[in-house]
Structure formats: C-alpha cells, structure tokens
Amino acid sequence: MTSKAKDPKPRPTRNDAQRQSILEAASRLFIEKGFGGTNINDIADAVGSTRTALYYYFPSKETMLEALTEEVTEKASALAQSVSGRDELPADEALRLLIRQHAGLILSHPVQFRVVERSESSLPEPHRSAAQNARRALLNHFVRVIQRGIDGGQFRRGANARIAAFSIIGMCNWSAWWFDAGGEMPADTVADTIVDFGLRMLLPESPRRARASGIEDAVGQMREALTVFEAQLKTSPKR
Amino acid sequence: MTSKAKDPKPRPTRNDAQRQSILEAASRLFIEKGFGGTNINDIADAVGSTRTALYYYFPSKETMLEALTEEVTEKASALAQSVSGRDELPADEALRLLIRQHAGLILSHPVQFRVVERSESSLPEPHRSAAQNARRALLNHFVRVIQRGIDGGQFRRGANARIAAFSIIGMCNWSAWWFDAGGEMPADTVADTIVDFGLRMLLPESPRRARASGIEDAVGQMREALTVFEAQLKTSPKR
Numbered sequence: 001m002t003s004k005a006k007d008p009k010p011r012p013t014r015n016d017a018q019r020q021s022i023l024e025a026a027s028r029l030f031i032e033k034g035f036g037g038t039n040i041n042d043i044a045d046a047v048g049s050t051r052t053a054l055y056y057y058f059p060s061k062e063t064m065l066e067a068l069t070e071e072v073t074e075k076a077s078a079l080a081q082s083v084s085g086r087d088e089l090p091a092d093e094a095l096r097l098l099i100r101q102h103a104g105l106i107l108s109h110p111v112q113f114r115v116v117e118r119s120e121s122s123l124p125e126p127h128r129s130a131a132q133n134a135r136r137a138l139l140n141h142f143v144r145v146i147q148r149g150i151d152g153g154q155f156r157r158g159a160n161a162r163i164a165a166f167s168i169i170g171m172c173n174w175s176a177w178w179f180d181a182g183g184e185m186p187a188d189t190v191a192d193t194i195v196d197f198g199l200r201m202l203l204p205e206s207p208r209r210a211r212a213s214g215i216e217d218a219v220g221q222m223r224e225a226l227t228v229f230e231a232q233l234k235t236s237p238k239r
Numbered sequence: 240m241t242s243k244a245k246d247p248k249p250r251p252t253r254n255d256a257q258r259q260s261i262l263e264a265a266s267r268l269f270i271e272k273g274f275g276g277t278n279i280n281d282i283a284d285a286v287g288s289t290r291t292a293l294y295y296y297f298p299s300k301e302t303m304l305e306a307l308t309e310e311v312t313e314k315a316s317a318l319a320q321s322v323s324g325r326d327e328l329p330a331d332e333a334l335r336l337l338i339r340q341h342a343g344l345i346l347s348h349p350v351q352f353r354v355v356e357r358s359e360s361s362l363p364e365p366h367r368s369a370a371q372n373a374r375r376a377l378l379n380h381f382v383r384v385i386q387r388g389i390d391g392g393q394f395r396r397g398a399n400a401r402i403a404a405f406s407i408i409g410m411c412n413w414s415a416w417w418f419d420a421g422g423e424m425p426a427d428t429v430a431d432t433i434v435d436f437g438l439r440m441l442l443p444e445s446p447r448r449a450r451a452s453g454i455e456d457a458v459g460q461m462r463e464a465l466t467v468f469e470a471q472l473k474t475s476p477k478r
Contacts, residue, residue, distance in 0.1 A: 177409070177412075194406060197406050218467035224457075
C-alpha cells in the first residue's frame with residue numbers, strides 16, 4: 001500500500017536515468033529562469049551533455065514540458081482512478097489511499113509539480129487540454145470517494161465533499177512549495193501526517209467504529225462516567 | 240471578527256479605485272502572458288487608459304509587482320502577527336482567527352496571489368527578500384499558535400505543529416487556484432469550511448470541553464452504555 005504510493009519503476013535503464021536527469025535539470029532551470037527564459041543550451045550545460053545528445057531524448061523544450069505534465073498531472077489522475085472505482089473498499093480506506101498516493105507523488109516531484117503548474121500556458125495543445133482534463137478527473141475521484149463516505153456514514157453528514165476534495169488536494173499540492181527533500185522530515189512522515197489530517201477533517205465527532213464496538217467500550221464509558229460522579233461528589237460543598 | 244478578516248478599507252477614493260483596477264488588469268495579464276511577456280501598453284489597453292496615465296500610479300511593471308506583493312504576502316504576515324501575539328486568546332480561538340483571516344485574504348485576491356507566487360523571481364531586491372521574510376513570518380505565527388495549543392492541551396498531543404501549519408496555510412493558498420468568485424459557493428462559506436477543517440485536524444479525539452462538562456454528560460454516557468448492554472443482551476443467543 002505504502003510502496004505503491006512511491007511509484008516504483010522496474011529498475012531504470014541507462015536511458016531512463018539520463019532522460020530523468022535531463023527532466024530534473026530542465027525543471028530547476030524553468031523554475032529559476034522561467035520557461036521562456038531557458039534555452040536548450042542551458043539545459044545541455046546543466047546535465048553536462050551536448051545539444052545534439054539532448055535532442056535524442058527531447059526534440060524541444062515543449063516536449064520536456066509535455067513529459068513533465070505526464071509524470072505529474074496525468075500520473076496523479078491515473079493513480080486516483082485506480083482507487084476511486086474500488087467500491088468494495090470502505091470510503092475511509094479509499095480516501096486514505098488516495099491521499100497517500102497523491103501526497104507521495106507530489107513529495108517525490110516537488111520541482112516538477114511547480115514547473116507544470118507555472119508553465120501550463122506554454123504547453124502546446126492537445127497536451128494543455130489533456131492536463132486540464134487530468135486535473136478535473138483527479139478532483140472528481142476525490143469528490144466521489146468523499147461523497148460515498150458521507151452518504152455511507154463513515155464521514156460527517158453535512159460535510160461539503162467538493163470543498164473537502166479541493167482542500168485535501170491543496171494540502172498535498174502545497175507541499176511542493178515547502179517540502180525539502182534533503183531536510184530533517186522524511187517524505188514518508190510528511191505523507192502520513194497529511195493522510196491523518198485529511199481523514200480527521202472528515203471523520204465524525206465520535207467515529208462509528210467506537211460507538212458500535214460493544215460491551216467492552218460500554219464498560220469503559222460507564223467507568224469514565226463514574227469517575228465524573230466521584231469527582232463531583234468530592235468537590236460538592238456540604239452534602 | 241468575521242468582518243475584520245475581509246480587510247475593509249475606509250471607502251476608496253477615485254484614485255484608490257483606479258490604482259486597484261490597474262493592479263487587477265496587470266494580475267490577469269501576468270497570469271495569461273507571464274510577467275516577462277506583458278508590457279505596459281497591454282496593461283494600459285486593458286484598463287482603457289494611456290501609458291502616461293498609468294505612469295502616474297506605477298513607474299514600471301516591477302512597481303506593480305511590488306504593490307501586489309505588499310497587498311498579499313506582506314499583508315498576510317501582518318494580519319497573522321496581529322493574532323499570534325495575543326496570548327490571552329485560547330489557542331483554538333487564535334487559530335480560528337488566523338485561518339479565517341488568511342483564507343479571507345486569499346479568497347479575495349486569488350489572481351494576485353498566483354501572480355505573486357509565480358513572479359517572485361522577477362521581483363527586485365529588497366522587495367524579494369521582504370516577501371521571503373513575510374512568508375517565513377506567516378509560517379512562524381501559525382506554528383507558534385498551534386504549538387501553544389498542543390502544549391496547553393487544546394490540540395492533540397503529538398501533532399506536528401510545523402506540518403500542521405504548512406498544511407493549513409497550503410489549504411488556504413491553494414484556494415487561489417480553484418476558487419471562482421463568480422461561482423455558486425460564496426467566499427464566506429468556503430472560508431468558514433476551511434476554518435472548520437483546519438481545527439478538526441488538530442482537536443483531540445474527545446475534545447476536553449466535552450470530557451470536563453460534568454454530571455449531565457456522565458449521565459448521558461451511562462445511558463448510552465446501558466443501550467449497548469441492552470442490545471447485546473437481546474442479540475446474545477440462549478442465555
């Protein structure tokens with residue numbers, strides 16, 4: 001479950017690794033100098049390669065941006081789709097997975113995510129529409145799972161599924177602006193914390209599970225109640 | 240309290256209104272064409288003014304960006320500062336205010352916020368450093384209030400104040416990407432919902448208030464427990 005969120009690849013070949021390092025260098029330059037302000041030579045210099053060698057992988061800056069959009073925006077919607085259709089999963093479990101996957105994706109591609117967000121207007125059609133559709137699909141997968149949880153009683157009645165979906169996705173996406181891969185908080189810890197926050201936003205005041213769990217809980221509840229009575233008796237003046 | 244979050248101005252003069260409409264037109268163009276791709280003539284055309292008239296308000300594109308940064312980034316940190324120092328406020332009340340103000344600011348300046356985020360590398364010094372400091376200060380105000388709540392028991396022990404602050408600020412900031420001022424959800428509803436989500440992320444499982452509220456609650460708890468016993472007795476086979 002956890003490892004899925006990290007999108008493991010089956011052992012990269014030399015070519016994959018080179019392609020990846022080109023995309024990483026391009027992302028950093030697009031952020032620093034803007035998409036318009038970066039040229040192919042800058043990217044070749046940054047990866048210690050030649051312009052010609054670069055063309056083998058990417059015929060233009062635009063194709064790099066397309067590849068980045070596939071890696072982030074389209075990947076995000078594909079990951080979410082793989083969960084939102086699984087109606088056999090309890091809604092809270094499905095939401096847990098959705099958040100874990102999305103946070104994991106952003107935390108492993110923060111610079112790429114910011115490039116894609118920032119440079120969408122430079123993305124040629126039909127890739128631009130594809131990216132917009134993917135973003136809309138991601139939102140809909142979240143809304144669908146959250147609404148299922150509200151209707152089924154796992155999540156609070158009256159919660160707004162749409163604002164919740166936007167807020168949870170926003171909490172994940174914003175990590176691209178602050179997460180420091182070399183910092184003291186590991187990505188896994190951050191992702192788990194975001195999952196926890198996202199679920200707490202929606203779980204009912206007293207979760208159903210607790211209420212339905214029978215005799216043992218009931219005994220605990222009575223004991224707690226008796227403690228309150230006892231405390232009250234002690235503090236009540238002259239009785 | 241609520242009205243404060245909207246940052247009411249004391250009745251704009253004609254000049255303020257013109258200045259504001261220049262900044263709004265500039266923001267939209269910076270988003271569409273990029274900061275580098277927009278020139279003063281485009282902005283003058285968009286507000287139906289002349290280049291010369293524009294110079295009366297802003298001598299350059301950079302000064303517009305400076306003004307936008309003041310309106311959003313520096314304003315955000317000033318608003319937060321006005322709350323985070325008020326130690327007489329219970330931490331949950333202080334956090335409620337912090338989120339309400341920040342969400343209100345972003346929801347009333349979504350395009351401006353995106354411009355500022357996107358164009359920071361075009362911002363001349365010392366404004367660039369000032370913006371970075373303001374963002375850091377905003378974070379610290381949130382962390383301070385959340386940590387006070389954790390230490391004081393209003394918020395869950397073990398919650399990570401820093402990730403919580405980033406997540407709540409992210410949830411607010413991301414609304415700049417999705418909120419539609421002309422849409423069916425009013426900004427106030429969205430802001431209130433975000434406040435509610437932010438607090439739920441941090442409140443303890445059974446809020447202290449409920450636990451401490453005495454006899455009446457204890458009776459309710461015992462009654463609930465008895466219902467569970469009763470149900471169990473009914474379903475237990477052959478007793």
